[in-house]
Amino acid sequence: MAQQATEGEFTLDTAAVLAAGEPASAIRGRSPWYLAWRRLRRNYVAFFFLGLFILICVACLLAPVYAKHVAGTGPNQQHVLENVRVNGKLVPVVSSGGIVNGKLTSAIPIGPTWFSGGGKFVLGADAIGRDVAVRLLYGGRTSLFIGIVSSLICTFFAVILALLAAYYGGWGDFTITRFFDLMYAFPVILLGIALGSALAINGFHHWGINIQSGSIWIPTFVISYVLVAYVGRPLRGQVLSLRQKEFIEASIAQGASPFRVMFIELLPNIMSSVLVFFTLIIATNILLESALSFLGAGVQPPTASWGTQIADGQDLIVTRPWLSLAPGIMIVLTVVALNVFGDGLRDALDPRAKVRIQR
Amino acid sequence: MDRRHRLKWLLAAASFSVGIALIAAACGGGGSSSTTTSSSGSSSSSGSSSSSKSFANFRVAYDTGIDYLDPGLSYTVEGWQIMWNVYLPLLGYKHVNGPDGATIVPYLADSLPTVSSDGKTYTLTLRKNIKYSNGATVKASDFRATIERDFKVDSPGVGFFGNIVGADQFSKTKTGHISGIVVNDSTGQITIHLNAPQGDFMNILATLFAAPVPAGTPAKDQSTTPAPSTGPYMIQSYQPNKIAIVVRNPNYDASQFDGNVPVGNPDKMTFNIIGDDNVALQRVISGQDDYDFHQIPADRLAQVQSQHANQIKVYTPANTYYFFMNTRMPPFDKLQVRQAVNYAINREALVRIYAGLAQPTQNVLPPTYPQYKKLNLYPYNLAKAKQLIAASGDKGMSVTVWNHDRGYDPKATAYLTDVLNSIGLKAKEKIINSAVYWTTIGNQATKAQIGFADWFQDYPHPLDWFDVLLNGERITQTHNNNYANFNDAGVNRQIDTLKKQPTLTATVNAQWASVDKAVMEQAPWAPFLNRQFTDFFYTSMDLSCYINHVLYQFDFSTICHN
Numbered sequence: 001m002a003q004q005a006t007e008g009e010f011t012l013d014t015a016a017v018l019a020a021g022e023p024a025s026a027i028r029g030r031s032p033w034y035l036a037w038r039r040l041r042r043n044y045v046a047f048f049f050l051g052l053f054i055l056i057c058v059a060c061l062l063a064p065v066y067a068k069h070v071a072g073t074g075p076n077q078q079h080v081l082e083n084v085r086v087n088g089k090l091v092p093v094v095s096s097g098g099i100v101n102g103k104l105t106s107a108i109p110i111g112p113t114w115f116s117g118g119g120k121f122v123l124g125a126d127a128i129g130r131d132v133a134v135r136l137l138y139g140g141r142t143s144l145f146i147g148i149v150s151s152l153i154c155t156f157f158a159v160i161l162a163l164l165a166a167y168y169g170g171w172g173d174f175t176i177t178r179f180f181d182l183m184y185a186f187p188v189i190l191l192g193i194a195l196g197s198a199l200a201i202n203g204f205h206h207w208g209i210n211i212q213s214g215s216i217w218i219p220t221f222v223i224s225y226v227l228v229a230y231v232g233r234p235l236r237g238q239v240l241s242l243r244q245k246e247f248i249e250a251s252i253a254q255g256a257s258p259f260r261v262m263f264i265e266l267l268p269n270i271m272s273s274v275l276v277f278f279t280l281i282i283a284t285n286i287l288l289e290s291a292l293s294f295l296g297a298g299v300q301p302p303t304a305s306w307g308t309q310i311a312d313g314q315d316l317i318v319t320r321p322w323l324s325l326a327p328g329i330m331i332v333l334t335v336v337a338l339n340v341f342g343d344g345l346r347d348a349l350d351p352r353a354k355v356r357i358q359r
Numbered sequence: 360m361d362r363r364h365r366l367k368w369l370l371a372a373a374s375f376s377v378g379i380a381l382i383a384a385a386c387g388g389g390g391s392s393s394t395t396t397s398s399s400g401s402s403s404s405s406g407s408s409s410s411s412k413s414f415a416n417f418r419v420a421y422d423t424g425i426d427y428l429d430p431g432l433s434y435t436v437e438g439w440q441i442m443w444n445v446y447l448p449l450l451g452y453k454h455v456n457g458p459d460g461a462t463i464v465p466y467l468a469d470s471l472p473t474v475s476s477d478g479k480t481y482t483l484t485l486r487k488n489i490k491y492s493n494g495a496t497v498k499a500s501d502f503r504a505t506i507e508r509d510f511k512v513d514s515p516g517v518g519f520f521g522n523i524v525g526a527d528q529f530s531k532t533k534t535g536h537i538s539g540i541v542v543n544d545s546t547g548q549i550t551i552h553l554n555a556p557q558g559d560f561m562n563i564l565a566t567l568f569a570a571p572v573p574a575g576t577p578a579k580d581q582s583t584t585p586a587p588s589t590g591p592y593m594i595q596s597y598q599p600n601k602i603a604i605v606v607r608n609p610n611y612d613a614s615q616f617d618g619n620v621p622v623g624n625p626d627k628m629t630f631n632i633i634g635d636d637n638v639a640l641q642r643v644i645s646g647q648d649d650y651d652f653h654q655i656p657a658d659r660l661a662q663v664q665s666q667h668a669n670q671i672k673v674y675t676p677a678n679t680y681y682f683f684m685n686t687r688m689p690p691f692d693k694l695q696v697r698q699a700v701n702y703a704i705n706r707e708a709l710v711r712i713y714a715g716l717a718q719p720t721q722n723v724l725p726p727t728y729p730q731y732k733k734l735n736l737y738p739y740n741l742a743k744a745k746q747l748i749a750a751s752g753d754k755g756m757s758v759t760v761w762n763h764d765r766g767y768d769p770k771a772t773a774y775l776t777d778v779l780n781s782i783g784l785k786a787k788e789k790i791i792n793s794a795v796y797w798t799t800i801g802n803q804a805t806k807a808q809i810g811f812a813d814w815f816q817d818y819p820h821p822l823d824w825f826d827v828l829l830n831g832e833r834i835t836q837t838h839n840n841n842y843a844n845f846n847d848a849g850v851n852r853q854i855d856t857l858k859k860q861p862t863l864t865a866t867v868n869a870q871w872a873s874v875d876k877a878v879m880e881q882a883p884w885a886p887f888l889n890r891q892f893t894d895f896f897y898t899s900m901d902l903s904c905y906i907n908h909v910l911y912q913f914d915f916s917t918i919c920h921n
Contacts, residue, residue: 078777080708097657098715104664107657107714128712128774214787296764301788302776319658
């Protein structure tokens with residue numbers, strides 16, 4: 001029989017006595033997702049950068065509005081021979097250049113007007129008189145579309161392959177893992193250039209799929225393909241370790257089908273990793289798309305993308321650095337925003353972070 | 360500091376030093392580099408002669424436009440400028456500035472050909488004891504074998520030799536010999552029989568397609584295993600898209616050529632193939648290279664002018680830049696659409712895109728030709744262009760605009776694409792590497808609808824324009840130069856008739872001008888400008904030696920050092 005504790009006296013029954021004295025209250029269970037959300041929302045830096053990324057996306061989505069109502073021109077419209085009024089003065093969009101009074105003069109497009117041109121050529125014009133700010137926003141749409149969609153495709157296939165490889169093991173795992181090894185053997189950029197260049201010229205017309213050359217689906221699929229291994233392999237490792245857990249064995253013992261085990265038991269347990277990979281791979285894909293487009297193996301002209309804009313601005317880097325700087329800055333901001341938010345998401349989803357909250 | 364920390368510090372310092380040393384080694388290697396492959400012949404620094412203005416190495420920041428370094432295959436300025444001093448035809452041109460540079464002089468032949476009274480037989484004799492760079496003697500039969508090789512490799516120049524008796528038969532069978540070329544190795548005599556008189560045949564004999572190579576030279580691209588040369592230089596090695604090295608031909612003897620072919624001043628020429636115009640310019644400014652083959656970027660012109668005025672030369676070769684429209688492919692099989700494109704493009708805008716170093720044009724022939732008569736058939740009129748497209752019934756049709764990726768040219772197609780979209784077509788661009796661009800659009804299998812093209816004269820004669828580029832009888836399956844596949848019976852007949860004229864009189868010139876107009880009325884092209892160019896040199900080069908040839912532009916062999 002337990003002895004009643006007296007005040008100040010500690011016995012083995014102290015916890016029970018203290019608990020008995022507490023008013024009864026319902027204990028709400030907290031799912032791991034809720035706990036992760038709680039951790040994430042306290043990470044103000046991550047939220048700031050998420051907000052920055054959303055702002056960039058919204059700005060790019062509103063590109064047609066900007067083009068129509070502010071700049072008054074489209075992304076591919078040239079204005080080589082036109083003039084624009086800047087602070088009351090008529091300035092040629094592209095100066096004439098050539099030999100003037102026996103001297104060579106530069107033919108350069110107008111620099112940034114910073115809204116003193118009535119919204120026209122805010123960031124200046126490129127060599128054929130196209131509005132840089134309009135192309136920057138339209139280019140963002142292209143780059144973000146390719147980055148996000150290719151990440152979705154890449155992650156989707158990486159998850160499928162990882163689950164199949166790790167669950168079945170044996171020859172299936174061997175084959176899929178060797179496929180990952182093969183992809184790892186090629187430098188990503190070189191493989192992307194090779195595939196992108198070949199498909200950019202002829203398009204893709206196989207197995208009932210018809211994609212014209214110059215379509216942005218070409219770089220989207222190329223980027224998805226070359227990065228599958230980089231997501232699939234780490235996920236496979238995680239699934240392999242989960243595969244050995246007792247709850248999986250129990251599930252199989254109870255007669256669960258492979259589909260159920262993979263998608264109902266295993267997949268939810270790797271979702272946190274999948275989410276983090278997805279977020280981080282968007283940044284990688286945007287960088288890869290910019291690199292391929294810069295090299296001519298990604299987005300094809302005249303479609304604007306941040307990579308093609310950097311390439312277009314090369315010839316004018318001395319007198320008109322904004323042509324290349326503006327898309328470069330956008331790439332940096334987008335990639336940094338995604339990386340910081342991705343880090344915050346990873347910290348939030350990390351179970352070991354529970355210890356920090358108790359403090 | 361305890362022992363462990365001291366060790367860590369030492370290791371860190373050592374790693375840092377190694378890193379700095381590696382970076383210094385990587386950055387310190389500038390200038391040209393030579394390759395390890397060598398072609399036939401020795402690669403000594405002096406030939407059998409060298410000039411008083413010799414210097415060791417002339418380094419060129421070249422561009423990526425070399426298609427081949429095979430005289431039977433190359434048809435670009437980049438290829439010909441290198442090979443002009445490497446492979447000598449039977450006839451050639453004086454290495455001088457100005458119009459005098461178009462004077463034909465004997466090279467491998469000992470004199471200009473004797474032409475029969477009917478204009479159908481040309482007789483030449485080889486100079487004695489001319490050697491290739493590998494020591495073999497040049498034979499008369501090598502000339503016939505060279506022309507036959509041109510047919511076997513599907514050379515873009517085969518059309519030049521179509522008038523030789525038996526050439527047509529040989530082009531079909533590619534076996535036996537061309538019956539119209541009679542050679543005698545013991546006397547060195549070469550007799551060429553033509554089906555009909557041809558006014559530009561001596562110019563054709565002066566093209567690189569007719570430069571003899573040894574009879575056993577394989578009938579395939581020899582760019583990376585260069586054929587033995589006859590000129591003052593030989594190609595030592597070539598790595599596509601990277602570097603080409605040209606050195607003196609050890610078996611060249613300038614005294615054999617009556618002063619028609621210079622000895623050459625550089626002992627060696629290194630062509631560093633650079634893709635970017637700014638990088639090429641910077642290499643010359645900094646002294647890594649001696650000459651910038653690229654055009655000075657538009658935004659650097661004023662700066663280069665102010666800081667390096669004495670190192671720049673501006674020149675105007677005979678050239679025309681144009682958009683071809685494939686008359687076999689819709690929508691450009693319709694005259695209305697082709698005319699619409701001509702009305703829609705604003706040539707002044709294109710001049711500005713080319714940094715203002717150009718003159719607008721609507722002619723095939725450049726204004727330097729006596730046969731040139733300025734045309735203004737298509738004054739800029741966007742509304743009319745839209746009307747024509749609407750009337751043609753091809754509004755909304757998809758069109759692919761082809762171009763290569765080098766220099767200012769991609770901007771021209773960006774402009775054209777926007778214009779085509781504005782007049783009602785649905786245009787997109789296809790940009791490919793410049794090294795394969797011309798062979799790609801010259802291949803009928805590509806089915807290029809519309810694209811960029813330019814032409815620099817091979818020789819100063821209208822036949823080099825109309826017969827090569829617009830004669831329907833010279834359309835080929837591959838290496839086609841008539842990108843528009845223009846085949847107008849009336850124009851073909853006029854060209855064939857004028858081809859027989861032995862000299863360019865005022866009457867003949869007027870007839871050529873009317874051919875120009877007749878072609879542009881059919882609008883297979885949208886010519887837009889005649890361009891000016893810049894040559895930029897490093898300070899150590901002596902520009903008093905600079906020769907800009909009327910056909911081959913800057914003559915690499917005659918430049919000298921300060």
